[in-house]
Amino acid sequence: MGAASDFIQIVDAALAQAATKAGPWLACRPGCTQCCFGPFAITPADAARLRQGLAQLDPETAARVRRRSRESVARLEAAYPVDTIARILAEDEAAADEPCPALDPETGLCDLYAARPIVCRTFGPPLHFPGEAVAICELCFEGAEPEQVAACEVEIEMDNPEEQGPETVVAYALALA
Numbered sequence: 001m002g003a004a005s006d007f008i009q010i011v012d013a014a015l016a017q018a019a020t021k022a023g024p025w026l027a028c029r030p031g032c033t034q035c036c037f038g039p040f041a042i043t044p045a046d047a048a049r050l051r052q053g054l055a056q057l058d059p060e061t062a063a064r065v066r067r068r069s070r071e072s073v074a075r076l077e078a079a080y081p082v083d084t085i086a087r088i089l090a091e092d093e094a095a096a097d098e099p100c101p102a103l104d105p106e107t108g109l110c111d112l113y114a115a116r117p118i119v120c121r122t123f124g125p126p127l128h129f130p131g132e133a134v135a136i137c138e139l140c141f142e143g144a145e146p147e148q149v150a151a152c153e154v155e156i157e158m159d160n161p162e163e164q165g166p167e168t169v170v171a172y173a174l175a176l177a
Contacts, residue, residue, distance in 0.1 A: 018125035046117035047173035053115025
């Protein structure tokens with residue numbers, strides 16, 4: 001098993017631990033899609049995983065994901081011409097209503113869930129890498145005291161080893177795949 005696969009297993013195990021600790025505080029469930037809107041930065045390794053996951057989908061689902069990706073890129077480029085990726089990543093609320101192209105609008109599920117980026121794997125429960133702030137979904141821990149949130153926190157026992165090179169967004173990673 002390769003280092004990338006080991007890393008994903010470590011992250012997923014930490015996510016499972018955080019979800020268990022959070023229990024009913026965790027709002028993340030199939031069909032909850034609030035965090036699936038608005039483009040976000042992904043690493044080259046995330047993009048490669050997404051493309052590999054796309055290649056493993058059945059042809060009909062893959063075609064739908066590619067179509068949604070191309071449509072998303074067209075909307076993003078129309079709204080943010082010139083340096084599109086840099087602009088949308090630099091502006092906090094840029095394209096906030098743009099759905100992730102991996103999101104199936106009919107089911108509310110991620111067509112590329114097994115290949116999802118690290119940011120998707122670590123957002124929701126109080127899960128983080130060493131030295132990083134804990135970011136939780138605003139739907140989770142509603143009414144919880146800070147101590148209750150802290151009791152559910154899980155730190156991934158390693159630094160993120162993935163290259164942080166030129167970032168992209170899901171739509172661009174998949175549009176030409």
